[in-house]
Amino acid sequence: xxxxxxxxxxxxxxxxxxxxxxxxxxxxxxxxxxxxxxxxxxxxxxxxxxxxxxxxxxxxxxxxxxxxxxxxxxxxxxxxxxxxxxxxxxxxxxxxxxxxxxxxxxxxxxxxxxxxxxxxxxxxxxxxxxxxxxxxxxxxxxxxxxxxxxxxxxxxxxxxxxxxxxxxxxxxxxxxxxxxxxxxxxxxxxxxxxxxxxxxxxxxx
Amino acid sequence: xxxxxxxxxxxxxxxxxxxxxxxxxxxxxxxxxxxxxxxxxxxxxxxxxxxxxxxxxxxxxxxxxxxxxxxxxxxxxxxxxxxxxxxxxxxxxxxxxxxxxxxxxxxxxxxxxxxxxxxxxxxxxxxxxxxx
Numbered sequence: 001x002x003x004x005x006x007x008x009x010x011x012x013x014x015x016x017x018x019x020x021x022x023x024x025x026x027x028x029x030x031x032x033x034x035x036x037x038x039x040x041x042x043x044x045x046x047x048x049x050x051x052x053x054x055x056x057x058x059x060x061x062x063x064x065x066x067x068x069x070x071x072x073x074x075x076x077x078x079x080x081x082x083x084x085x086x087x088x089x090x091x092x093x094x095x096x097x098x099x100x101x102x103x104x105x106x107x108x109x110x111x112x113x114x115x116x117x118x119x120x121x122x123x124x125x126x127x128x129x130x131x132x133x134x135x136x137x138x139x140x141x142x143x144x145x146x147x148x149x150x151x152x153x154x155x156x157x158x159x160x161x162x163x164x165x166x167x168x169x170x171x172x173x174x175x176x177x178x179x180x181x182x183x184x185x186x187x188x189x190x191x192x193x194x195x196x197x198x199x200x201x202x203x204x205x
Numbered sequence: 206x207x208x209x210x211x212x213x214x215x216x217x218x219x220x221x222x223x224x225x226x227x228x229x230x231x232x233x234x235x236x237x238x239x240x241x242x243x244x245x246x247x248x249x250x251x252x253x254x255x256x257x258x259x260x261x262x263x264x265x266x267x268x269x270x271x272x273x274x275x276x277x278x279x280x281x282x283x284x285x286x287x288x289x290x291x292x293x294x295x296x297x298x299x300x301x302x303x304x305x306x307x308x309x310x311x312x313x314x315x316x317x318x319x320x321x322x323x324x325x326x327x328x329x330x331x332x333x334x335x336x337x
């Protein structure tokens with residue numbers, strides 16, 4: 001079976017990237033999205049298959065390629081385990097300071113930080129989930145529905161229109177034609193969430 | 206490492222991997238393949254049949270749908286016995302008249318003829334650049 005991502009292994013990998021950045025006299029500021037962000041910052045996701053990050057420098061500096069490839073080889077992860085393919089789907093209005101929260105600096109145990117990791121705010125994460133709205137997908141629909149339910153609960157949203165309003169802050173064109181989201185949100189909200197108290201940071205950690 | 210083929214994806218599911226994770230990793234691999242011949246190869250081998258008839262039909266639908274979307278060869282096994290459901294499967298958490306009707310209309314043909322009713326663009330991943 002493929003080697004699964006584990007939260008601690010991911011944090012160790014961030015430590016390694018942070019140390020390599022310091023050794024190369026630089027500092028990376030990266031946001032993490034999708035399942036990895038939920039795995040890092042929430043209490044309702046425990047695995048992910050790769051790490052979707054904000055735009056990486058192009059070409060990748062050789063020290064970063066060496067570090068990422070070394071981590072992949074040691075853990076049995078795919079060579080593109082750390083990739084910025086998600087950038088294409090991000091909001092053009094979201095900013096790093098306004099719509100993300102600092103998750104942590106790496107390496108974690110003192111010394112100069114070489115990697116600062118951010119996660120999207122709960123609002124922005126909800127907007128990303130609603131724009132994609134993959135809740136009917138045959139393989140991941142249930143997990144997507146549960147993620148949305150948890151984020152709605154974290155934000156205290158009980159009205160589909162309020163959720164769509166948040167999506168509109170980040171994706172105004174998608175919100176203009178939001179009948180699909182409204183219809184599906186009503187379906188999602190019919191079912192109670194599995195957790196009594198889902199957690200996701202609403203302010204800096 | 207990610208599964209290289211749909212068949213390997215089902216081997217991992219049978220070994221205890223979740224359907225969601227096994228498919229996600231396969232799709233990330235599939236969408237990164239550079240040409241039609243490699244995509245055809247990723248779909249060519251028949252996945253093992255499982256005790257779950259939904260999963261068996263889903264393999265057929267996935268192979269036919271991905272092949273047509275990405276100009277690969279549709280494997281003959283995808284039309285075989287066990288790759289179509291006797292009863293409809295609506296991929297909603299809580300099927301009901303409204304959502305079932307919605308799925309009935311938007312499900313791609315490769316799913317619909319197998320009695321699977323799902324969203325109009327199944328298997329979307331961030332690694333895929335041609336959806337918004």
